Amino acid sequence: MKRRAACACGAALLSGSLVGHLHAQAATASSRVAAARAAIAPKGADPKKTPPFHVFQALFDQACQEPKLPDVVRTNDRSAIVPRKEWFAWPANIFDSLYFIGTRTAGVWAVNTAEGIIVIDANFHYSSKDLVLGLLNFGLDPNNIKYIIITHAHDDRYWGAKALQDTYPNARIAMSAADWDVVAKDNSPPEFKPKRDMVIADGQKITLGGITVTAYVTPGHTPGTLSLIVGPLTNRKSVASDEGQHWASIWGGVDASIGRHGVQYYPDGQTMMRTHVASLRRFMDLSRKAGADVILTPTLRHMNFQEKLRAWRYMNPDESGGGSPEGVLGEWLKLRDQPHPFVNKDAVERHYTVLLECYEAQLAWRAGS
Numbered sequence: 360m361k362r363r364a365a366c367a368c369g370a371a372l373l374s375g376s377l378v379g380h381l382h383a384q385a386a387t388a389s390s391r392v393a394a395a396r397a398a399i400a401p402k403g404a405d406p407k408k409t410p411p412f413h414v415f416q417a418l419f420d421q422a423c424q425e426p427k428l429p430d431v432v433r434t435n436d437r438s439a440i441v442p443r444k445e446w447f448a449w450p451a452n453i454f455d456s457l458y459f460i461g462t463r464t465a466g467v468w469a470v471n472t473a474e475g476i477i478v479i480d481a482n483f484h485y486s487s488k489d490l491v492l493g494l495l496n497f498g499l500d501p502n503n504i505k506y507i508i509i510t511h512a513h514d515d516r517y518w519g520a521k522a523l524q525d526t527y528p529n530a531r532i533a534m535s536a537a538d539w540d541v542v543a544k545d546n547s548p549p550e551f552k553p554k555r556d557m558v559i560a561d562g563q564k565i566t567l568g569g570i571t572v573t574a575y576v577t578p579g580h581t582p583g584t585l586s587l588i589v590g591p592l593t594n595r596k597s598v599a600s601d602e603g604q605h606w607a608s609i610w611g612g613v614d615a616s617i618g619r620h621g622v623q624y625y626p627d628g629q630t631m632m633r634t635h636v637a638s639l640r641r642f643m644d645l646s647r648k649a650g651a652d653v654i655l656t657p658t659l660r661h662m663n664f665q666e667k668l669r670a671w672r673y674m675n676p677d678e679s680g681g682g683s684p685e686g687v688l689g690e691w692l693k694l695r696d697q698p699h700p701f702v703n704k705d706a707v708e709r710h711y712t713v714l715l716e717c718y719e720a721q722l723a724w725r726a727g728s
């Protein structure tokens with residue numbers, strides 16, 4: 360009888376400490392979410408006067424969403440061809456050597472130099488033709504593509520690389536070793552898989568015509584996601600020109616992922632999230648040291664790309680790539696003395712603060728699971 364009472368007491372103590380632990384984790388998560396929320400907009404800024412492209416609400420809404428646990432390997436087949444009218448976006452020349460050639464939602468970038476072109480990401484199998492048309496739109500020759508750097512082994516990043524590899528055999532397709540391994544194992548249709556080509560190591564630099572892409576292996580979104588620093592970028596030929604040198608920071612994948620396309624990357628959600636947090640802490644530091652003042656993201660809404668591009672086109676009607684908005688003159692007069700909408704060092708810092716605090720909240724939510 361005594362023993363039974365002791366057991367019941369032990370169980371109560373155990374469940375009491377578990378409840379306490381869960382409360383502590385919930386408190387940690389909510390204070391992290393509050394810290395992320397505080398970084399969404401510039402400090403002390405009047406929300407009515409702050410340009411929408413400096414407010415990271417969409418990023419926060421995705422990254423700080425409380426997860427459904429346990430984490431599971433996602434399986435969604437996106438091999439069907441999506442009609443062009445649903446994703447087509449006009450390309451844009453946003454720095455002297457940097458072009459946007461992606462779709463309505465996906466960031467794909469081209470760095471054009473006197474020694475050749477570096478393309479970053481290749482999107483889906485059905486959109487790769489339009490990436491090439493994006494280059495041709497600005498008179499760039501796709502035969503000059505020297506490297507196609509794939510940030511990570513997901514369908515919306517690498518499936519388009521196969522057609523580019525087949526069409527432009529001199530272009531090197533570059534990915535981390537870990538993500539080439541994912542490509543080899545995943546259940547993507549074989550006709551969308553590029554042949555294993557160039558392997559990028561952590562810290563590797565690719566330089567063409569004076570512009571360098573430095574790649575860091577930052578696991579969490581996939582086992583070998585690449586995050587990139589690109590520069591120096593200049594802005595001398597636009598209407599709103601400046602004399603500065605700019606560096607773009609690209610975090611390779613926003614949400615941590617336990618697996619995709621039939622491949623499990625991490626044994627559990629906590630390991631996944633700890634990996635992701637460590638990678639971001641390191642990349643934030645590298646990004647700061649590089650003096651990054653431009654954010655580019657694989658998913659465009661995370662950087663408020665459309666809002667920035669809209670302002671950019673008002674400022675530079677000649678660079679509109681066919682998509683001239685109405686009322687250009689009035690807006691141009693208002694915006695012509697404003698700084699380049701893609702450049703803002705404080706925004707880079709806040710972008711990563713939102714992510715880091717949300718990731719810490721994600722880790723806390725998983726600590727009790």
Ligand SMILES: [Zn+2]
Nearest residue numbers: 511513580612
């Ligand atoms: Zn991805």
